[in-house]
Amino acid sequence: MSDNRELIHLSTQPDSENLCPRIQILEHSGDLKLLASGRDFFEALAYASSGLISQIVDIESIQETKKLPISAHGDDESSRAIAFLNELIYLIYGRKWLPKRIMRLTQCSTKNCNTLEGFVTGEPLDPERHTLKLDIKAITYHEFEISRSEGMTTIQFVCDL
Amino acid sequence: MKPSRIELEEAGLFRYRIRKSINSDMRTDGLLFLSPELLASFRADESPSQVANVATLPGIVGNSLAMPDVHWGYGFPIGGVAAFDRETGVISPGGVGYDINCGVNLTRTSLTMSEIKPQIEKLINTIFARVPAGVGRGGGLQITKPDFDKMLESGAQWATRRGVATAEDVAHMEDGGCLSWANPDKVSARARERGFDQVGTLGAGNHFIELQVVQQIFDEKVAAAFGLFENQVCIMCHSGSRGFGYQVCTEYLPMMDKAAQKYGISLPDRQLACAPLTSSEGESYLAAMACAANFAFVNRLALRRGAMDSIADVLGFDTDSERCGFGLVYDVCHNIAKFEKHTVDGKQKTVCVHRKGATRSLPAGHPDVPLAYRHVGQPVLIPGDMGRASWVLVGTESAMTESFGSAPHGAGRLLSRHQGAKLMRGEDVREKLEKQGIIVQARSRATLAEEQPDVYKNVDEVVRVAEGAGLARLVARLKPLGGIKG
Numbered sequence: 001m002s003d004n005r006e007l008i009h010l011s012t013q014p015d016s017e018n019l020c021p022r023i024q025i026l027e028h029s030g031d032l033k034l035l036a037s038g039r040d041f042f043e044a045l046a047y048a049s050s051g052l053i054s055q056i057v058d059i060e061s062i063q064e065t066k067k068l069p070i071s072a073h074g075d076d077e078s079s080r081a082i083a084f085l086n087e088l089i090y091l092i093y094g095r096k097w098l099p100k101r102i103m104r105l106t107q108c109s110t111k112n113c114n115t116l117e118g119f120v121t122g123e124p125l126d127p128e129r130h131t132l133k134l135d136i137k138a139i140t141y142h143e144f145e146i147s148r149s150e151g152m153t154t155i156q157f158v159c160d161l
Numbered sequence: 162m163k164p165s166r167i168e169l170e171e172a173g174l175f176r177y178r179i180r181k182s183i184n185s186d187m188r189t190d191g192l193l194f195l196s197p198e199l200l201a202s203f204r205a206d207e208s209p210s211q212v213a214n215v216a217t218l219p220g221i222v223g224n225s226l227a228m229p230d231v232h233w234g235y236g237f238p239i240g241g242v243a244a245f246d247r248e249t250g251v252i253s254p255g256g257v258g259y260d261i262n263c264g265v266n267l268t269r270t271s272l273t274m275s276e277i278k279p280q281i282e283k284l285i286n287t288i289f290a291r292v293p294a295g296v297g298r299g300g301g302l303q304i305t306k307p308d309f310d311k312m313l314e315s316g317a318q319w320a321t322r323r324g325v326a327t328a329e330d331v332a333h334m335e336d337g338g339c340l341s342w343a344n345p346d347k348v349s350a351r352a353r354e355r356g357f358d359q360v361g362t363l364g365a366g367n368h369f370i371e372l373q374v375v376q377q378i379f380d381e382k383v384a385a386a387f388g389l390f391e392n393q394v395c396i397m398c399h400s401g402s403r404g405f406g407y408q409v410c411t412e413y414l415p416m417m418d419k420a421a422q423k424y425g426i427s428l429p430d431r432q433l434a435c436a437p438l439t440s441s442e443g444e445s446y447l448a449a450m451a452c453a454a455n456f457a458f459v460n461r462l463a464l465r466r467g468a469m470d471s472i473a474d475v476l477g478f479d480t481d482s483e484r485c486g487f488g489l490v491y492d493v494c495h496n497i498a499k500f501e502k503h504t505v506d507g508k509q510k511t512v513c514v515h516r517k518g519a520t521r522s523l524p525a526g527h528p529d530v531p532l533a534y535r536h537v538g539q540p541v542l543i544p545g546d547m548g549r550a551s552w553v554l555v556g557t558e559s560a561m562t563e564s565f566g567s568a569p570h571g572a573g574r575l576l577s578r579h580q581g582a583k584l585m586r587g588e589d590v591r592e593k594l595e596k597q598g599i600i601v602q603a604r605s606r607a608t609l610a611e612e613q614p615d616v617y618k619n620v621d622e623v624v625r626v627a628e629g630a631g632l633a634r635l636v637a638r639l640k641p642l643g644g645i646k647g
Contacts (some may be wrong), residue, residue: 021290025579027577027579029207030232030233030575030577030578031577031578038550048589074415079418082415083415086411089600090355090408090411093297093407094351094355109243110438133294133296133607134365135364135365135366136262137410138407138410138411141418141430141432142235142431142432160235
């Protein structure tokens with residue numbers, strides 16, 4: 001691993017009990033806007049992921065039977081975060097696999113490396129136990145924002161429904 | 162550009178202009194077709210600034226346009242139309258939307274209101290049971306993987322081979338239900354995976370199948386050409402390219418974002434990511450977009466077939482019988498980009514017209530109008546909300562000069578989904594509609610709340626402005642009898 005690659009092990013994994021303070025649904029004229037916060041980019045992204053997943057499916061109904069690697073690419077942090085969230089959308093609707101927790105996120109951003117990667121736990125979608133509540137087409141660039149202040153990182157994103 | 166800073170200048174009947182002088186990056190004016198009532202409905206809507214943003218894109222010709230149902234979208238506004246020079250212009254996935262070739266088809270029947278009135282509820286329930294609807298729902302047309310790619314290439318032609326449509330149906334579709342430049346090699350395995358089991362599924366959100374009755378005819382000659390008469394029952398299907406199209410757009414947007422940087426295109430909004438039409442990136446997107454468009458054509462044909470079979474079953478007729486008299490009036494795209502010939506500055510030019518939430522509106526005599534309608538013009542289908550009305554209009558010559566042959570595509574959203582959900586519960590929406598004689602079935606009660614009539618602008622006003630501005634002429638108003646949603 002190169003020196004400029006950060007590694008985080010989330011000490012507090014997002015779960016249904018502590019989602020609320022970390023994820024807010026914001027008023028939006030058309031679709032769905034979410035704001036997730038964490039102590040750093042990785043934690044904020046993990047909460048953003050959980051917020052996204054919980055809009056689509058009851059996150060409590062997902063069992064962690066498997067762990068998959070997940071990666072996303074982009075020339076800047078915003079692009080990588082959007083690509084990462086869109087990767088979750090693909091997993092859910094394309095691969096019909098339900099992610100629950102995001103783990104061990106790392107990112108490198110040098111001239112030759114522009115990857116965000118980690119692991120995701122979850123299980124295949126089982127229509128007997130899981131009901132998809134919402135059709136999210138994609139995460140958009142619109143009003144996408146990563147902000148940092150006073151030791152907190154927030155990620156704001158808009159989903160096209 | 163913030164919406165509050167956008168000055169809209171009155172520019173004649175139902176026209177408001179955004180002067181390019183307000184922003185040095187704008188290459189042309191913005192022109193919005195609106196009434197004062199529709200303008201007032203904007204509230205905090207950012208769509209005028211989006212019209213201005215589109216005007217900054219390279220190679221734009223004519224004005225950056227907004228149809229009367231314009232409202233906020235991603236990159237382009239919904240209801241946005243812009244044409245780009247073939248040599249110097251760009252293609253932008255944000256000018257098409259995630260739901261590539263979302264559109265509408267309308268099927269006429271030989272049935273009248275009085276014949277089916279006692280059976281409306283049963284008809285709706287039967288369609289609801291037969292047609293897969295709802296979030297992520299698959300299970301429509303059974304299809305093999307090699308056949309899937311053939312469908313992407315040949316669109317509605319493939320549907321005729323599968324018995325989903327007839328040659329006559331195909332003749333009544335925009336571009337014959339097939340964009341010929343589709344190339345499945347430009348589509349990822351992931352897009353195939355996301356859309357593979359969704360051909361013939363309705364989806365969720367604002368997509369629907371409705372039974373409607375022709376309430377009033379405004380132009381007897383044109384209505385007769387379209388096979389429409391008062392009290393006639395019709396079927397309207399609204400859907401698009403489902404997860405397949407969403408994934409195509411999702412994957413091409415970052416590629417176009419990179420391409421914009423590569424070709425030195427400055428963007429006021431990353432969602433307007435684009436590439437020159439002549440670039441390999443632009444050509445690849447167009448080829449993949451065409452695959453999604455062909456998917457959507459087939460999807461709507463399959464939905465329609467499900468509705469027709471349901472009606473025939475309930476009434477005890479054969480689907481193909483004269484007693485049912487099913488015939489496709491037309492199928493229109495309202496999220497698309499295509500090369501078309503238009504007159505620009507007095508010269509015929511081939512331009513790439515982006516219609517995002519806009520319907521093509523071609524006049525009588527235009528070679529792209531189906532032969533059966535060429536003496537009157539192209540049907541312009543404008544769906545409304547669940548409670549009010551939908552409309553059939555016909556294309557005009559003035560639309561060719563004013564809007565690159567474009568007209569509105571629907572009522573246009575007024576309130577957010579969240580606001581809709583707070584306005585009335587889904588169950589109450591269902592009851593309220595039932596009291597008006599409209600039977601609605603939905604997989605999700607939340608969808609009913611989010612899609613209730615009051616979250617949309619009044620489609621009658623949108624249509625009034627479209628006609629007043631010369632974008633299309635009135636033919637018929639259709640009233641909903643019932644429908645299914647996801």
